[in-house]
Amino acid sequence: xxxxxxxxxxxxxxxxxxxxxxxxxxxxxxxxxxxxxxxxxxxxxxxxxxxxxxxxxxxxxxxxxxxxxxxx
Amino acid sequence: xxxxxxxxxxxxxxxxxxxxxxxxxxxxxxxxxxxxxxxxxxxxxxxxxxxxxxxxxxxxxxxxxxxxxxxxxxxxxxxxxxxxxxxxxxxxxxxxxxxxxxxxxxxxxxxxxxxxxxxxxxxxxxxxxxxxxxxxxxxxxxxxxxxxxxxxxxxxxxxxxxxxxxxxxxxxxxxxxxxxxxxxxxxxxxxxxxxxxxxxxxxxxxxxxxxxxxxxxxxxxxxxxxxxxxxxxxxxxxxxxxxxxxxxxxxxxxxxxxxxxxxxxxxxxxxxxxxxxxxxxxxxxxxxxxxxxxxxxxxxxxxxxxxxxxxxxxxxxxxxxxxxxxxxxxxxxxxxxxxxxxxxxxxxxxxxxxxxxxxxxxxxxxxxxxxxxxxxxxxxxxxxxxxxxxxxxxxxxxxxxxxxxxxxxxxxxxxxxxxxxxxxxxxxxxxxxxxxxxxxxxxxxxxxxxxxxxxxxxxxxxxxxxxxxxxxx
Numbered sequence: 001x002x003x004x005x006x007x008x009x010x011x012x013x014x015x016x017x018x019x020x021x022x023x024x025x026x027x028x029x030x031x032x033x034x035x036x037x038x039x040x041x042x043x044x045x046x047x048x049x050x051x052x053x054x055x056x057x058x059x060x061x062x063x064x065x066x067x068x069x070x071x072x
Numbered sequence: 073x074x075x076x077x078x079x080x081x082x083x084x085x086x087x088x089x090x091x092x093x094x095x096x097x098x099x100x101x102x103x104x105x106x107x108x109x110x111x112x113x114x115x116x117x118x119x120x121x122x123x124x125x126x127x128x129x130x131x132x133x134x135x136x137x138x139x140x141x142x143x144x145x146x147x148x149x150x151x152x153x154x155x156x157x158x159x160x161x162x163x164x165x166x167x168x169x170x171x172x173x174x175x176x177x178x179x180x181x182x183x184x185x186x187x188x189x190x191x192x193x194x195x196x197x198x199x200x201x202x203x204x205x206x207x208x209x210x211x212x213x214x215x216x217x218x219x220x221x222x223x224x225x226x227x228x229x230x231x232x233x234x235x236x237x238x239x240x241x242x243x244x245x246x247x248x249x250x251x252x253x254x255x256x257x258x259x260x261x262x263x264x265x266x267x268x269x270x271x272x273x274x275x276x277x278x279x280x281x282x283x284x285x286x287x288x289x290x291x292x293x294x295x296x297x298x299x300x301x302x303x304x305x306x307x308x309x310x311x312x313x314x315x316x317x318x319x320x321x322x323x324x325x326x327x328x329x330x331x332x333x334x335x336x337x338x339x340x341x342x343x344x345x346x347x348x349x350x351x352x353x354x355x356x357x358x359x360x361x362x363x364x365x366x367x368x369x370x371x372x373x374x375x376x377x378x379x380x381x382x383x384x385x386x387x388x389x390x391x392x393x394x395x396x397x398x399x400x401x402x403x404x405x406x407x408x409x410x411x412x413x414x415x416x417x418x419x420x421x422x423x424x425x426x427x428x429x430x431x432x433x434x435x436x437x438x439x440x441x442x443x444x445x446x447x448x449x450x451x452x453x454x455x456x457x458x459x460x461x462x463x464x465x466x467x468x469x470x471x472x473x474x475x476x477x478x479x480x481x482x483x484x485x486x487x488x489x490x491x492x493x494x495x496x497x498x499x500x501x502x503x504x505x506x507x508x509x510x511x512x513x514x515x516x517x518x519x520x521x522x523x524x525x526x527x528x529x530x531x532x533x534x535x536x537x538x539x540x541x542x543x544x545x
Contacts, residue, residue: 004421012420017402021417029414033421036390039383040426043433046377053431054286062315 004033077105081242085151085299088245092139092150099139099150102245103132103194106152110196110243113544116224117241118216119234121157122165123197128152131194138192147302149192154244156235157198158205159185159290160279168281169201169231171214171407172400182279183314184248184290184307191306196244199234205250205283206393206412207231208258208482211463213409219463220263221541222508226460229262229482231255231283235293236263241544246303250280251289253385254486257498257513260293261455264500264509264538266528267293268300271519272493273318275304276311284392285316286431287385287490297499297529301325304521320519328526334367336449336527341515343378344453344485347476351504356454359501359512362534363452368527373444373451381437381488387422387430388491394419438492442517450527451515455498457481459508485513495521499528500538507542 006026013021021029080102083091091097107125114120135150155161158168160178167173181189189195200218202210210218210233218233220226221240228237232249236259239247249256251269260267268291275290282288292303305326310319340360348356360370394401394416400408401416408416444451458481461468467475489496496515504510514531516524 009417009421013417017405017420019405025414025417029417029421032418036383036387036418036421037423037426039380040387040423040429043380043384043426043429046380046433046436048429048432048436051432051435053428054434055431059315066312066315 004030004037006030009033074101077108080105081109084296085147085246085294085302086296088151089147089149093144095139099132099135099194100129102150103128103152103196106196106243106245109241113241113243116219116544117221117237117243118200118218119237119241119243120154120197121167121169121200121215121234124164124195127164128194128196135192135194145190145192146306147191148188148306150194151245152194152196153188153246153248154196154199154235154238155185155248156201156232156250158201158250158281159248160281161185161195161198164198166198166281167215169203169205169212169215172404174214178279180279183276183311184280187307199232199238199247201234202231203409203412204281204397205231205252205255206415208254208479209463210234210259217463220460221544222264223460223506224544226462226508227262229259229460232259232293236260236265236267239263239265239293239295240541246299247293248307249291249293250283251291251490252283252287252389253483253490256289256291256293257455257486257496258482260498261500261511261513262460262509264511264541265293265295266297266300267291267498268304268521268525269489269496270304270308270521271318271495273316274320274495274519274521275307276314276317278311278313282396284389286392287388289490297497297525297532298326298329300497301329301525318519323522325522325525328522329529331526331530332367333363333527333530336368337447338363338368338370338527339373339444339448339451340370341378341451341453342372342374345372347481347484348454348457349459351459352454352457352510355502355510356512359531360452362531363527366530366534373448375437375440375444377433377437377440378488380433381491382484384430384433384437385487385491387426390415390419391422391427394422434491437488438494441492441494445517450524453513453515454485455511455513456485459504459506459510489515494518495524497524497528499532501535503539
């Protein structure tokens with residue numbers, strides 16, 4: 001199981017977001033995040049080889065077109 | 073002769089609309105009845121964040137004049153509705169249920185509101201929700217705790233808690249909600265009304281404050297299945313302002329409503345048929361018997377990866393929600409409620425690889441579901457494992473040896489269909505011995521809203537009128 005420690009959580013919040021949290025809160029977040037990363041690791045077991053992520057070029061192109069129209 | 077206020081408030085949209093069109097009643101008197109009802113109930117319910125009474129009266133008067141002149145805009149002309157307060161309304165405060173956006177007035181309307189407004193709907197106000205739609209209790213630390221009309225000490229569910237509470241309390245004729253992990257279906261289920269989450273992309277998300285871009289759905293919360301179909305008819309369809317909205321043909325969602333379901337095949341999802349409270353299990357089994365009595369074939373189906381779909385939903389929501397909120401989390405984290413801030417902080421630990429993997433895995437569960445739907449018309453599952461818990465409850469003992477987490481006991485049933493993007497409708501099946509609503513959900517093929525509406529409509533007719541909540545003061 002991937003370990004996320006309370007110290008890691010506190011450091012991320014302090015260094016990347018600029019605020020401090022209590023030890024108890026950091027432990028709680030670390031438990032939740034550790035469980036999440038463990039479960040994410042299991043997603044490969046349901047047979048996702050060869051499956052593409054659902055991000056298509058048509059949406060990218062449509063967004064580019066829409067936003068360029070909005071700017072003009 | 074004028075119709076008594078209470079009778080006006082009891083009309084569903086279909087009935088109300090027919091009477092408005094026939095000029096049996098006026099939009100002005102209907103709107104006044106609803107504004108009076110909000111005044112009467114909302115001190116207890118806290119369903120509304122903003123009541124747009126002046127604008128509502130003006131819109132009602134305009135509708136009255138138009139209808140009198142024979143200019144009928146459609147079934148929502150003159151009908152008083154309300155919007156979850158994350159739907160942009162130009163010039164009208166749109167808070168997202170947050171302190172951060174407490175004074176935010178958008179400079180444009182969301183497409184769903186544009187379409188309803190064009191159809192002549194009268195906006196009563198903006199509805200309370202779980203802060204930023206990120207939670208299922210609607211116990212909002214900034215705008216008040218939304219209460220369940222069936223028991224004021226219980227949650228209405230969420231995040232569209234105000235939308236469902238207002239429907240059941242008769243303080244709006246129809247409402248709009250959003251659903252990222254169950255936020256339309258959960259409050260509909262716990263409050264005893266109908267909630268329809270369409271196929272992802274069926275309804276434009278333009279101008280709707282996002283929680284998670286690839287999981288957010290916009291849809292109706294109503295008293296009846298017919299009302300939900302009617303409202304979806306107005307808001308569905310492609311939108312140039314939302315590149316992800318579908319150009320799929322919009323069918324007549326009400327067309328099959330009065331049809332029989334004899335011969336239809338309904339699959340009970342095995343992976344969602346355990347861990348139920350005794351009351352929920354009893355009500356669900358009775359609903360299945362009703363479907364059988366209508367001539368449908370009801371058998372069990374399996375979607376093996378479905379339990380993992382909730383995990384996919386969680387990971388994607390953590391990542392996308394944090395991306396949306398990251399600037400505010402840097403500059404004003406203290407302005408979030410504790411639970412929402414905590415979820416966003418967990419999101420900070422999400423890895424890019426887990427997010428991409430969760431996105432890829434969605435296709436597996438959807439493929440399995442589509443395969444099952446090759447020889448079934450719709451799927452069915454409970455909408456939640458438990459009835460509405462008391463406000464503040466985090467764990468619950470429901471005839472089990474171990475306590476279960478309230479959030480998990482509820483989300484487990486709804487999240488998978490945000491992950492797959494399939495249409496799903498929640499419909500009440502009965503009351504517990506404590507008088508609390510219980511519901512099932514019917515799930516369809518992508519863009520098969522008409523099929524879930526048809527089965528839900530047939531069930532609703534067979535079930536009969538649903539018992540209203542106790543009087544709210």
